[in-house]
Amino acid sequence: MNDAATLLPEDEARARVLALVPPLATEWVSLDEGLGRTLAEDVMAQRTLPPWDNSAMDGYAVRASDLTGPLPVRLPVLETVYAGAMPRHEVRPGTCVRIMTGAPLPDGADAVVMRERARPVPNGGADQVDILEAVESGQFVRPRGEDAHEGALLLGRGTPLGIPELGLLWGQGQLSIPVPRAPRVAILSTGDELCRADEPPKGRIVDTNAPSLALAVRRAGGLPSLLGIAQDTRDSVSEALSRAHGFDVVLTSAGVSVGERDYVKEVLAALGVEQHLWRVAIKPGKPLVVGKRGSTLFFGLPGNPTSSLVTFELFVRPALRRLLGHADVAPARVSGRLDGRLSKSPGLAHFVRVTATWREGSLWARPLSTQTSGALRSAASATHLLHFPRDASSLSHGDGVELLPVSWGA
Template sequence: MLTPDAALRRILDALRPRAPLQGERVPLAEARGRALAEAVVAGRPSPPFDNASMDGYALRAADAPAPGAGLPVAFDVFAGAPADRPLPPGACCRIFTGAAIPPGADAVEMQEEVERRGRRAIFRRAAVKGRFVRAAGAELREGAVALPRGAVVDAGAVGLLAALGRTEVAVHRRPRVAILATGSELVPVDGALRPGQIRDSNSHALAAACREAGAEPTLLPIAGDEAEALDRALAGAALADVLLTSGGVSVGERDLVRPALERAGFSLDFWRVAMRPGKPVAFGASPRAAVFGLPGNPASALVTFELFVRPALRALAGLPGNGRAVLPARLAVPWAKPAGLTVFLRARARVEAGALWVEPLATQESGHLTSVTGHQALAVLPAGAERLRRGARVSAILVAPPTLDPAAPSDLA
């Protein structure tokens, strides 16, 4: 069996020729969280003109070389108005933040350092050339790359694009994911239950995880444990970049997904990983799409999604890594595990006395949805370990911010 790290490398290597997906143009309001499929070049300098970074007085620095210099106030300059007249020699002007520096001025003094006496301004300190002046092009020169290809658009980048006059931008397409739940025991979430049946929860959980990873999920009709039903369902995934199936990839007599995938043109690379939960996980590809055969147990499906599908979807979307912080942590309770398997415990995470602690949820049963509800981390117990003591060093994949110890001192207080 592959280790989890080796399995992920195989997946990303297989996706490399098709990742990232081609670009599409989207409105600025829809660009956040997407990876740029083009470099964005500044069409004009930023800022476009010299302007004041403080409310105060614009002057020639040479006219106030020492504290106590007094200059007449020639006029006022407000933000949004052009600097349409030069500053007379030996004078200053009242200026406001963002207003254009008038020709002849080369410094601004903040109003707190100026005493106003009628139409004269008395400067409490020597002026310095360039002080509180934002020079044209200081942020970006005309023709400079404002955002490189592949940059992830965050709120600041949205503002920068708006400042550059971009109403739309080219970004890599979101992966389209088809989700197929399999099993004759499953009924839709709004369906009536008969004896022996359960509602399909995996499809909805995986769809939520896909959206959080930046993909566009589509739920296919549930397929029962019959070859013909699986073949019909897989035909509905023709336009997907990624197919996710849950259930039916183990070794039971009714585990028919693997042969159905092969009939649909998928070549499977692997179907077992040395991990818990999620050992029966499969990966493969066809010329048009990748496929992940995830286990049917809810915790196994979501953990394998987190470890393998999430980074794959982000790679297709042009996004870096898995988007998670992986930090050293300490195990809050002792734990025993089988040797040879990497174990991923769903855990709460807290910062205490400068250390990150991970405390496993009360249940780790792979069939329990409560074992994947409300956790903040996956505590990674290494394959070679069998018994870990309290305080043992482990890795933690943070899926949500850790809780901070309220009693701990804070630099922000």
């Protein structure tokens, strides 16, 4: 039997991962800390905003019915109202009020004429103005309660918190918000060939996986902790993973394939981790193992640096986003066109690192010059992953392609 036929497709593997993700408890954080999080509870409006109709333009507050006849219409100006001040006069029929953007609309007025569509009367000072065009009721008026009505739902549970959403909450005078707590993520590298950046290499190479994954975790909203580097022995891997208590997610890199000294899968089983998937029909990243013990999710990522980043993007980041309360967690996908040619044998979906640029009305994706998973250069400068479908064998220049924006870029 073809080995590739027994491997899980990427979307099915991600669905299995997400089915294992537990909800996290709620914590309260300041609004400053809420960016990128999601609401853990519904938030009701405590204030009506804006609290009154107000002007969207510098101009003149008028009664629209006064402007239905021949133009221009000359009106006396009762006062000038600035933002932050309340009107002192009602706009009676045949009168108007000079008004600034954001200022409360005076009683009686139902529209605003832009300053550019009005002409002060010569020698009339600020007391008279000729209105040069008609307006409809409500024109250039921001209605009371446009942002929120007291007692109504302001933002629902699960709402992603971007800058506008936090602005709404600030406008309500809210200083803290309930959000799922940030997931705690332990990260372990394995391999006799690895050393820390502050150690003399002595025939080894510096471990880049753990610090790179820690940055990816932090960017995804998690709290990373490094467990160090385990040697390629059963005891060393077991000792390191035994220190992973209390974490929501544990990431290991390397040691999950079928090599003689690949002990991660074996040690996870010995520690009571139930394996839910192993090996996915993708390149890079085929030797991925995912398991769970209690509420802790374990990812055994491949050891090649680019493979670990790609599998993080496809499987770990969606899981972290689900832990953070996001509903839409699958990697985003956009349409583009291939700038070049690609070929492969059918059986595995390839995720090709590309640099995508916009030209001629399309997003053109050019594959990086190297695609080897052992070199970080094959991920540096990538803006997207190009999905080369599992059963396809070739893609030609100009072909439509599916692109996944990467989160690891600048």
